[in-house]
Every structure is written in C-alpha cells, then in structure tokens.
Amino acid sequence: MSGDRFARRLNALAEEFEREERVHVKTPYKWSRGETPRSPWRALSALLLSRELGRTITPADLGWPADQVEYTTATCGLDSPWTREGTLRALAVVADADRMDRRSFVALVGTAITSPAHEWLIAHPITRLAQATGTAIPAGVVDHLDGITDHLRRMDDQVGGGPMLRLVHEQLRYVTTLLRNGRYDDSLGRRLHAVAAELLRLAGFAAFDSGRHGLAQWYWDAGLRAAHAAGDSALGANILGFKSCQAKDAGGGREAVVLANSARLGYSGASGQVTAILALRAAEAAANDRTTTSGHRASQTRHAIDDAFNALDDPPPATGHPAWAYWMDPAQAHAQAGYCYLRIGEHAKARTELRAALRLQDKEYSREGALRHVLLATTYLQQTQPDLEHTLAHAHQAADALTGHVDSARCRGHLDRLAKDLQPYRRTTKVQELLDRSRAMSNP
Template sequence: MTAASPLGELLAVFGLRADQLARRLNDMSEALGRPERVHTKTPYKWLRGEVPRSPWRSLTALLLEQELGRPISVADLGWPPDDLECAPATTGLQTAWTTAGTLRAIRAVADAGYMDRRSFLLMLGASLTSPAHEWLVAHPTTSLAQAVGTAVPAQIVDDLDAITARLRHMDDQLGGGPLLRLIHEHLRYVTTLLTQGRYDDTTGKRLHATAAELLRLAGFTAFDSGQHGLAQRYWVAGLHAAHTAGDRALGANIIGFMSCQAKDLDGGREAVLLAQTARTGYPGGSGRVTAILELRAAEAHANDQTATTTRRATDIRRAIDTAFDALQDPRPSSDDPGWSYWMTDTHAHGQAGYCYLRSGDHQRARHHLRQAVKTDTDSREGALRQILLATTYIQQPQPELEPALSYAHRALGTLSGQVDSARCRSHLSRFSEHLAPYRRNTNVRTFLDQVKAAKEPSTRQHT
C-alpha cells in the first residue's frame, strides 16, 4: 500500500489496508441506516488519486477521526466536501431531568422531522449507559400543570392513546420501516399540546406518558429499519418523558429496548448493564413488565462474551425462569400497562429460544421456538422465530437441511410479501451465511438465489 496520498499516510498509521477500510466503511454506513455499500477494491482507486463519491468522503474522514482520536476533515484528505452531515446521537438531548429539560429534549427530536438529513452517530460504551443511570437516580418532578394555552380535555388524551395503540399493532404486522413517518407526525401533535396546551397535573402526566410511548415506538421502528443512531435519539428523549410522567415501568421498558439494540450491535456488556438498570429502576407490580425486563436481561446475558460459559448459562436460565413465573402471576391483569400486551407465553418462548440458540443449547432453543411458531406465523416476530428455528437445525453438530429450509422458506415468504424489517433481513442474511457450505445442494442454491432476489433494490454497491 502506498503512502503517497493523505489517505495512504493515515491508513499506514494504524495499519489498515484499503479493502479493510471498505469493510469498516460498510459497517459504518449500515450503522447509520444508510443504503450505500462500497466494493472492497474501490478504496485502492482512492489511494491512486480518484475522488470518492458522496457519502464516502465524509464517512472516511469520520472513521479515521474515530480511529486516530483527533479531528480529520474531508479537506485533510485532499477531497472536496460532500453533502453528508453527521452529528452525535445525543445532540440537543443533554439536558436536565426536569419538566423544562424534558420539553427541550422532546422538541429537539420532534421538531427535527422524521427524515432529518443528519446521520446520527451511535452512542457506545459509557455514553450509551449514562442516560439510563441518570434516569435511575433523577429526582421526581413536581406539578406538571400549565395555566395558559388552549385547554386539553382528558378525552383528547384518551383518543391520542387509542391512536398510539393502533400504531403499535400496525408495527407488529408491517414492520417498522413504513410507519416511522406516521408515528413521528403523531408525536409532533402531542408535542404541540405539551408546549402550547393548558392542562392540570393529571393530564400533564398523561401527555408526557403518551409522548414517552410514542418516542419508544418511534425508536423501535427506527431500530427495526436499521437507523440505529436515530433510534437512540428517540429513546433518550423518551426516557426523559417517562421520568417526567413518573412512569417507572415505561422508563424501564425504554431502557430494555436500548439493551436489545446494544446486544444486536455486539455491545454485550453494555446490554447487560442496561438490562440491570431497567430491572433496578422498576419497583414491580406487573407480571408482564417483569417478564419483559427479565427476558431482555436473558438476551443480554446470552450475548455477553465477557462472562464465563457457566455464568452465562446460569444467568440466562435464571432470568428465563423468572420471566415465565412472572407471566403466571395471579395478580390482576389491570396492573399491566396497555403497551405490555405483546408479552405473552408465545413471545416469551420466542425470546427464550433465541437466548438458548445464542448460548449453543440447540435442544432447548428448538423446544421454545417450536412453541413460539404454533401461532402468529405471518407477523414480523413470527418470521423472526422461523429464522431462528431454522438456524437451530443448521448450527447443530449434525445439520439437517430439510427442516432448516422449510422454516426459512416460510420466513422469506413473510418478509417478501408483507413485513418490512431490516432486523429480520439481517437474521436471514446470517442464516444464509450458515448455508453457504452446502451450496452444492440444489435446494440450498435455490433458496439462496431467492434470498438474493428478495433483497431491497436500494441496497447497492458503489464502485
């Protein structure tokens, strides 16, 4: 590799080849929720003087800046600027845990628009866990009443919550991608009521809780469609809103989703810390909420590579057992918040199966996943469970192609015809990688060709 160009000199500092740079750039583009991918040979052309297309100029400068720990601009690489604007996910959200601070955080997200042109950089490490720890120790807020503005009747909040509930169920069936715009516009309306309305303390708490759940849902739809930095923005603002509403269950649930994202992005230790914070911050009362938080913890432990095998297995089993016990809690279901409806025995089996699959216990994983696919096979979660069940057959010591392909075909049919979920497609891609050694098999080759044909047309290579 030549060091004649500024790029070559910087790559030489930390021993990165041009093809390795391409892979790192593709990872960064995916984490930012962008569709572009660069061929592994293309950066060699940049070393010979060719100017990269947008957004690779900005992404390359950003990657080098993160690696070297000092500012690197596009101009430093000898290139003209491009139109990509990056910002930390916490931009505008580093605010006090007060009513005024919450409104600033909500507006920073809601007023930006669901198609914010900025690409938001992921929070990692301590920056990721810090908002959760601040939520845990923040002082409760006082009266939320506002004395000026247009009156907000309680019935209006009932209607807003009914709309939010419908959006949740639409997300279950369609996946996150198509719904983010609808959810964001609903959030903007609620934000307008919060900032310009007149209401008493009770209505104020309900409005903040409504905003928190919309922010949670928007974050999940962004996460499900691969926009990870944007998802974190929604969730941090949602955590502020849940705190102001005094809703510990909702705040803990948001942190549980942050943990889920962290484990998907290989942040196993951060996922564990977030899951533990959520457990600690929730005082109990709802069997479903307890089950949600315990299964998030189980997933985090299943992905924590810093723990010993024995410790992981113990923590996973304990959390799963606690979750199923909580679902059998005889206390009245009226203690369960409306947003917890999705935590059923079926869903618990699906998450338990995932955990055992990640820990290599294929027999237990298959038992739980078979229970999970008995119903609800045509939704996003149904497709995901079928992919995971297929994976148990291909990862076991003696792989079985026929049942693996059978379940995978069902999942592919759902993802091709109904559900838009980048998260599910990612799981399907990983399953396809496990099939690669068996490509000589006609049925395997046919399936892999179908997966390739079903990929989003917007995912493309830039050369």
C-alpha cells in the same frame, strides 16, 4: 492538523457512518486554498472539527454551503437537564421532522450507550408538570391519543418498522406541540408525557427494525426523559430493555447486560407482564455476554428465563398491566426463551420453546413469526449433525412472511446470517435456491 491527517480522520469518520466514499490525503489542501468540497465532505468536516473543538461547527462557519445531509451522534440535542423544561427542549429537537429527514446518526457504543440509564436511575422526580398558559387540552383528547398510539403499536406488529416510522414521527410532532403550547394540569401533563415517551419508544423500534441504529438511540434516549417526566418507571424500564436488545444485536454483550440490569433495578412495580419483559431482556443479554464464562452465561440465562415465566403466572395487579405490555404473552415468552437457549447452544430446548411459540401465535404472517422460523431453522443448522431439510423448510417460511407481508430489515438480517452459514452447502440444489431467494430479498 495537517491536510494528510485531516483526510485520514475524515475517512475514519466516513466509515463510522458506513459511507463508502474516501477522500485523497492531498484533497484537503485544495480546500484550504479555497476549493469547495463536494458532499458528504462538507458535513463530515464540520462534524470532525466540532469533535476536536468541543463546540458546534457548521459548513457555513467554514465558508461552505450546507450539505444535503447532516452527520451527528445519537446524543444530539439531548444534553439538557432532566427537568420539565429540559424534557420539552429535547422533545422539540427530536420531533423536528426536517432535522430527522436530513440527519444521519452514528450509533453510540461502550459507556456512551449506558450512561443515559445511569442518569435515569438517579434523576430527581419531577413534581410539577402543569402548564398554565395556552389552549386548554380536554382529557378526552388524551384518551384519543392513547387509542391512536395503541393502533400504531399493533400496526407495527403486522407491517414492520419500515413503513411505520414516518407515521409515528408525525404523531409525536402533534403530541409535542400540545405539550409545548397547551394548557393542562399535572395529571394530564403526566399522561401527555407518557404518550410522548411511548411514541418515542415505538419510533425508536421502527428505526431499529429498519436498521437505523443511531436514530433509534436518539428516539429512545429522548423517550427515557419523557418517561421520567411522566413518573412512569415501567415505561422507562421498557425503553432501557429495547436499548439492551439493540446493544445485544450490535455485539455489545456487556453493555446489554448493564442496560437490562438497570431496567430491572429501576422498576419495582406489580405487573407480572412488565417483570417478564424485563427478565427476558436480561436473559437475552446474559446469553450474548461473551465477557464471562459459558457456565456463568448459561446459569444467568436460565435463571432469568425462570423469573420471566414465574412472573407471567402472577395474578394481574388491581390497576391492570400497561397497555404497551400486551405483546408479552406465552407465545412471545417461549420465543424469547428459545432464542436464549439457541445462543447458549442448547438446541433441543431452543426447538421446544420456538415450536411452542409458533403453535401459540395467532397470525400466519408477522414479524415475530418470521423471526421464530429463522431461529428454528438455525437450531437445525447449528446442531452437531446439521438437518438441512428442516433448516430449509423453516427458512422458506420466514422468507414467505418477509415477501409481501412484513417489512423488517432486522428479520432480513437474521435470514441473511442464516444464508451465510449455509454457504458450505451451496452445491446442494435446494440450498442454492434458498441462497438465491435470500439474495433477491436483500437486493430487490
């Protein structure tokens, strides 16, 4: 590569990682003569050469000191086989706190984001998880881990992903240490892998909620491996559902559909709550799929919504629902249905569903409540004759929740998009007040 071409490729790579810096096309010639690049060009140069050569290149290989941040893709360390040993290797890589702090991940797109779903569907079952060496792990310890994980889930509901990621990651490190160094039979081994999978799912959502999409994918793909090792198809399908939600938010409508359908295909259990979760993920994906006709989108969306509400009416299985499925209640089902109707342009139906969700929710301030108010505000703004009064009323209620109560970059992003759509009305005093408030929240 010429220095000019190398610089252009580096600038494109910097853009992938949402870096604002750019390198001059002649600067790499100085590096070839012995000058040391400043950050972030050492790490980005190493990553660019790694991609070109198909093997890992570090700044040290180039005679340069380490950079402050490592740049990598969301597949890093997750290329091991879908076996017990491969899963433990992947968990060890992801649970390393220093690597999590230092690394900046670029999110996967296209077929790269859907390929783990295919691998999960065809992976051979893992029949042996017992470990015969190490310190014995009592069953009561795993009971406590289940309880702690449940508390973390519910804390995330209240405070949002921002403050939660570090706490969840530290718990994941502890569980990973038990898996690697403890002694347990097959039954406890499956339970420990399931705990690790759910912590990875929760860490992924905390990262996603904070706007760190590549990191979220890293956690979720590792979680898919842990769920497979645990033999827990419901948990694996739920993780794919979250990946579908992320793909949908990132504009990957077709990929979201593939992920949501793979999740439904991989789960054949009896829990109506889980079935409803997966059906509503499919509805969200269908509602955002711009690769098909509007009629097909609407039909697929309505069909999946009906499946979800029918599943919620099913009696609970004898074994009960998975503990993590608690959040799928009528309020959440109505909220997600409202979002789907909004996306296919049926504003009256969307309002009916979102109002039902707000009426049924049991907390005044929560991440989901904030999102429901933003979506309800959007229905009033997007209708044929915009209703600014109701739009602003619900937007302010969302802002109230996001000010001092809930830390969610994802919800602030929805509010920012609403504010952008309100720009044509900014000469109205009350609209300008909301725009100023939204701007202050985005730039504290």
